[in-house]
Amino acid sequence: MTVHIGAKQGDIAETVLLPGDPYRARWAAETFLDDARLVNEVRGMLGFTGTWKGHPVTIHGTGMGMPSLSIYVNELIRDYGARTLIRIGSCGGMQDHVGIRDIVVAMSCTSISTPSRGILRELQYAPTANWPLLRAAVLAAERRDRPVHVGNIYSSDVFYDERPDLNEQMERHGVLAVEMEAAELYTLAARHKARALAVLTVSDHLKTGEALPSDKRERSFGEMVEISLEAAFADS
Ligand SMILES: O=P(O)(O)O[C@H]1O[C@H](CO)[C@@H](O)[C@H]1O
Numbered sequence: 001m002t003v004h005i006g007a008k009q010g011d012i013a014e015t016v017l018l019p020g021d022p023y024r025a026r027w028a029a030e031t032f033l034d035d036a037r038l039v040n041e042v043r044g045m046l047g048f049t050g051t052w053k054g055h056p057v058t059i060h061g062t063g064m065g066m067p068s069l070s071i072y073v074n075e076l077i078r079d080y081g082a083r084t085l086i087r088i089g090s091c092g093g094m095q096d097h098v099g100i101r102d103i104v105v106a107m108s109c110t111s112i113s114t115p116s117r118g119i120l121r122e123l124q125y126a127p128t129a130n131w132p133l134l135r136a137a138v139l140a141a142e143r144r145d146r147p148v149h150v151g152n153i154y155s156s157d158v159f160y161d162e163r164p165d166l167n168e169q170m171e172r173h174g175v176l177a178v179e180m181e182a183a184e185l186y187t188l189a190a191r192h193k194a195r196a197l198a199v200l201t202v203s204d205h206l207k208t209g210e211a212l213p214s215d216k217r218e219r220s221f222g223e224m225v226e227i228s229l230e231a232a233f234a235d236s
């Protein structure tokens, strides 16, 4: 047990899928895993462990924003031995060609700041996906009949953004979508020699104002879960 995770040693799999929403963790575990059992509910942050095609998998919520994700990912890696960590999140489209419900696979993450800023200081570190996971996820996504976009995303500290000028520059420089966790996930994984990826589904669009309701964010988006599971075990 850790301060924030009540699971016993051995209750967490080496492969962990990480939605921001703990109820999406429950939905994904019930939908995609066999023999899923609750392994954490400290502070209502639900984590489940089961198997997918015989492989042990944990699906654990991170909460919203990089400080919250940092707590769970630090404990999952350092105390429970997680080695492959894939964020399954929602995001806001920032380009005209990125549509609602499209899949975005994050190759790299732009940010203003992350919790690691304190140690990276003046370094403009570029949080980057694990290449074998990225390649496997893109191949898995391309096998489906749904648009997939691969590239740079923006990991923001805020949902209610007040800097349209920055969004304009990011759109101009090809940033595909905005979310709030992946940059710190990639940074922590690099620091601890683990593998990380973010597979996202577009739930909102910054340019058109479209937005899916909360129940769709919690209980749909199955393709990003399947793509993530296929990518995690592509080499096994
Ligand atoms: O759907 P999740 O995974 O929570 O991800 C996105 O949704 C939340 C904001 O509504 C932020 O956590 C953002 O990154």
Ligand SMILES: O=c1cc[nH]c(=O)[nH]1
Pocket (backbone or CB within 6 Å): 090, 091, 092, 093, 156, 158, 159, 178, 179, 180, 203, 204, 205
């Ligand atoms: O617009 C959005 C949608 C999802 N998540 C975000 O952080 N922003």
